[in-house]
Amino acid sequence: MVQRRVRVDKLYTPMHVLHDAVLVVENGKVVGLEEGGSFDVDYRGYSAAPGLVDTHTHGCGGIEVTLIKATNELGKLAECYAKFGVTSFLPTTVSASHETLMRVAGVIRQYKGDGVKGARVLGLNLEGPYINPKRKGAQNPSVIRLPNVHEFNQYYEESGGLIRVMTIAPEVEGALSLIQHLSSIGVIPSIGHTDADYGTVMKAITLGASRATHLFDAMTGIHHRELGAAMALLDSEDVYIELITDLIHLKPETILFALKYAGLHRVLAVTDSISAAGLGEGEYELGGLRVIVKGGRATLPDGTLAGSVLTMDNALKNLVKIGLRLSDALRLTSTNPAQSIGESNIGCLKPGCLADFIILDDDLRVMATYVNGSIVYASEI
Numbered sequence: 001m002v003q004r005r006v007r008v009d010k011l012y013t014p015m016h017v018l019h020d021a022v023l024v025v026e027n028g029k030v031v032g033l034e035e036g037g038s039f040d041v042d043y044r045g046y047s048a049a050p051g052l053v054d055t056h057t058h059g060c061g062g063i064e065v066t067l068i069k070a071t072n073e074l075g076k077l078a079e080c081y082a083k084f085g086v087t088s089f090l091p092t093t094v095s096a097s098h099e100t101l102m103r104v105a106g107v108i109r110q111y112k113g114d115g116v117k118g119a120r121v122l123g124l125n126l127e128g129p130y131i132n133p134k135r136k137g138a139q140n141p142s143v144i145r146l147p148n149v150h151e152f153n154q155y156y157e158e159s160g161g162l163i164r165v166m167t168i169a170p171e172v173e174g175a176l177s178l179i180q181h182l183s184s185i186g187v188i189p190s191i192g193h194t195d196a197d198y199g200t201v202m203k204a205i206t207l208g209a210s211r212a213t214h215l216f217d218a219m220t221g222i223h224h225r226e227l228g229a230a231m232a233l234l235d236s237e238d239v240y241i242e243l244i245t246d247l248i249h250l251k252p253e254t255i256l257f258a259l260k261y262a263g264l265h266r267v268l269a270v271t272d273s274i275s276a277a278g279l280g281e282g283e284y285e286l287g288g289l290r291v292i293v294k295g296g297r298a299t300l301p302d303g304t305l306a307g308s309v310l311t312m313d314n315a316l317k318n319l320v321k322i323g324l325r326l327s328d329a330l331r332l333t334s335t336n337p338a339q340s341i342g343e344s345n346i347g348c349l350k351p352g353c354l355a356d357f358i359i360l361d362d363d364l365r366v367m368a369t370y371v372n373g374s375i376v377y378a379s380e381i
């Protein structure tokens with residue numbers, strides 16, 4: 001088999017850094033890391049890092065996950081994400097009708113990625129419909145409903161078992177039973193869009209919930225007399241914490257607080273991006289609701305934040321901007337997202353990992369994206 005040897009000035013594993021490094025790739029995997037030596041792909045002057053992993057994204061380049069009807073649309077999404085350094089992603093729906101979620105689940109099952117030069121599809125993330133209408137955010141209230149194990153099983157079967165994460169408000173009727181069911185079959189219950197108090201969230205975590213959907217947003221916050229969902233999630237060592245790092249949903253100080261309190265190993269960056277990501281200002285749609293994008297903000301007409309237009313490369317840049325070391329920022333945008341859904345061979349660059357990596361310049365611009373050792377995006381600059 002053909003072996004490729006990629007030379008870079010710096011290689012981030014991401015926890016460690018090699019200088020004047022050669023990344024050795026064979027059969028789509030990393031088989032070696034060397035300092036110096038021969039090479040056949042020359043990226044001197046640039047750095048290599050694990051491909052970015054977005055586990056909560058609703059769309060990109062004009063395509064909304066909840067509206068997809070065919071596998072070619074999913075392929076176009078995969079190509080869009082690759083432009084921003086994403087090598088793996090978890091397409092995410094919002095609350096929608098039963099028929100809509102069945103259709104999307106079927107597309108996920110049918111998708112093979114053949115001939116697509118883009119990011120890898122990791123499965124499906126369902127953000128709703130089993131959430132609290134009081135904390136709906138930018139979700140359509142007409143399709144929010146009570147948890148139903150039988151209904152969820154239909155989605156799971158139609159997806160071919162590829163549902164990886166589901167957001168649930170633990171205080172609504174039937175939620176705790178569904179959380180236990182999800183956990184028992186390997187689907188990650190994520191707490192979000194919730195009006196629950198500290199104790200209810202702690203009970204949900206005890207029953208298997210192990211993730212926080214965009215911490216602080218659309219949930220009860222921290223008050224010195226009423227410790228809400230956010231505090232319970234931060235307090236639980238066995239819970240991964242999503243943060244939308246667009247510096248709009250969360251202030252820099254809030255991001256740094258979450259990192260200090262929960263620890264670097266539990267926090268992951270997500271985009272929560274809508275179809276407007278990678279495009280310009282204008283009017284778009286999210287789950288049937290009108291969204292206005294202006295000045296880098298995506299909002300409903302009443303001003304409610306409606307996802308984001310963040311791309312994962314900018315999520316990385318923002319973390320560095322607020323003071324994180326690049327190696328730590330890469331953990332939050334590659335390693336931790338992968339590990340949060342049980343993927344141990346992506347989000348890393350060491351022997352045995354898949355050869356999913358990006359080439360960055362000194363300004364952290366994505367120069368090239370590789371998936372399984374093959375180039376899927378190259379900058380024109």
